[in-house]
């Protein structure tokens with residue numbers, strides 16, 4: 280999944296000479312919290328609703344008036360993303376730098392914006408949790424070939440797999456979370472157990488007497 | 489006299505012999521009632537029209553179902569949930585699904601036009617069907633279509649869904665409708681298909697606070713189920729004051745069901761049905777429309793639905809089941825055919841953390857009521 284698949288495009292942008300009051304009103308109107316600042320088509324900064332509130336707050340020593348200019352408050356030389364960047368790289372960068380958005384550039388032109396909320400949406404899409412589905416969780420020994428054994432088991436069944444996520448668990452094992460687009464996940468869990476997979480989720484039902 | 493709606497054409501809603509959603513389930517139930525000496529008198533509906541279906545589903549979805557139904561090719565059918573392992577394509581599927589919708593609609597008409605009180609539609613309950621997506625064995629949403637018909641005639645509807653799976657299609661289609669309250673009891677979406685049905689899904693717009701979900705812990709037993717049922721349903725009905733109840737009476741919360749993990753026994757179903765009939769008397773002048781639903785253990789589903797039939801007719805419940813019925817279906821059941829209407833007690837191995845499960849369910853119901861009642865007063 281790439282940035283272009285999840286970004287908001289086109290991005291709403293403002294000029295550096297705009298007043299803080301107008302910038303805030305713009306955010307309220309559009310229901311957004313981040314605005315790239317463009318000077319004659321060139322990206323010169325990013326301003327957030329938090330920047331605006333803080334700049335005009337009595338918490339700071341010399342607060343600006345609402346007629347102050349965006350250029351006085353914005354964060355200049357912002358970090359950016361490219362439309363073709365993988366989503367996980369962008370998430371990593373935003374997390375490292377503790378920032379809430381990245382303007383998306385293509386050939387020096389602003390073409391969109393990606394925010395933390397877009398990344399949450401990406402997580403929902405990647406896990407397939409936004410489609411009717413059932414969840415399975417399997418513990419695999421951390422050996423080469425184990426994930427392949429699982430996927431080849433699945434490929435022999437006519438199944439609609441929405442997603443497979445794998446993450447390490449301690450030193451010796453990994454957990455694999457599957458979302459299957461089927462109401463019949465219990466039968467699948469039983470077959471996996473019979474094939475010696477350790478199915479953690481769903482739990483095993485006590486047998487009828 | 490209660491009305492029972494059925495048509496032999498319901499049997500055509502069949503995804504193939506190996507598929508869980510089998511029309512045999514109703515055959516076995518009807519045969520049980522007949523073997524017990526009851527003459528089951530049924531009313532035959534008409535199939536729903538294309539126009540009826542379009543009240544809920546979009547034209548481009550219906551066109552795809554029709555094409556597949558007639559043996560045509562629809563390259564993007566999987567995008568619409570059609571031709572998947574859960575919802576395989578079969579010839580005549582459009583008409584078969586319209587028959588089930590027609591039955592639910594007929595039930596709605598009997599209540600509105602003929603003043604019927606208790607109506608049992610012996611099929612349908614296809615609560616997973618979304619506007620444009622077939623899902624979980626459901627092609628057309630008979631429930632939403634019948635509910636819309638009722639609200640269109642001025643009867644506000646409280647929809648109660650006791651199928652073990654979340655009634656996501658009905659909820660989604662009617663999410664902002666202030667004339668419909670939906671209450672779904674199901675195994676938590678964290679564990680079970682379709683994954684939704686959390687307590688924060690409360691409806692939108694004018695329907696906010698009217699869509700209620702009680703996600704239950706796996707291995708929930710009858711005692712805890714009934715406790716939260718009593719906690720939530722009467723309070724909600726008292727608030728909403730519906731004109732009619734529509735009940736999806738899926739039997740897949742039974743402990744023997746192979747698709748899910750709740751642990752209800754037939755005695756719990758008896759208690760649930762008695763409560764619903766009592767609440768219908770109390771809140772809707774007795775008006776209640778039942779459909780069937782999920783239920784994938786043949787022997788459990790047949791007994792649960794026979795129970796429902798007997799209770800709505802105020803007939804006495806038998807203890808033992810006829811030998812002729814048991815032997816006729818013994819090859820179909822996995823394991824011994826049941827000797828009695830009710831499950832043995834206990835019917836399953838002991839659940840180790842029963843107290844913890846009950847505690848969590850109690851908390852969920854409490855939080856749900858807190859969140860929903862915020863919109864009630």
Ligand SMILES: [Zn+2]
Nearest residue numbers: 651652653782
């Ligand atoms: Zn179900």
